[in-house]
Amino acid sequence: MDARAHVHDIDSNSCDFFPLTDDDDSRASAPPPPQKKKRRRGRARSATAVHVVKKSRRLKANDRERNRMHNLNDALEELREVLPALPDDSKLTKIETLRLAHNYIWALSETLRIADLTRTPAEPWFSCSSSSSSSSSSPPSSSSPAYSACSPASPASPHHDALFGLRALVPGVL
DNA sequence: TAGGCCATCTGGTCCT
């Protein structure tokens, strides 16, 4: 990651110090109306115990959620690595990564499809003529990708750089 | 300084 991640790591570490207060608990939800102080009756101790248990569960859930998001980000990072590198070496944002991946897959599928069309029927070196071009394997439909206005109206050749379909994907980047 | 991006927390919902 980058400096941002580092900063947020610090944040997450601070979380481990148990910074939550009762006020923090209601941070994301609608703050309850200021309530009068109620005298605790009986059961106060168990109420506290319940509170502790709840807080403990919450912290565990936070930890799981953090790990889940880290896993998601790791997967996203792996995806970035297999995508064509950007010329300016800038890091793709999450949404850009997903959209670029979408278009990249689409462009590769188109390349295969066009190559298959131009190949002589006598020499199918793999069985994509009947099945893969049918809807069974259903690559991204041959229409242009949803996230892009890119419509390769004039793909130069089957061997044309597969990136032709990507250029309009991340505006101003490719 | 505003806006974009991000990590984290949180409560709700669904699933096992």
Next chain:
DNA sequence: AGGACCAGATGGCCTA
């Protein structure tokens, strides 16, 4: 019951 997943809220950092 507990975990996974999700979406909203919040606050920090960075850049134009």
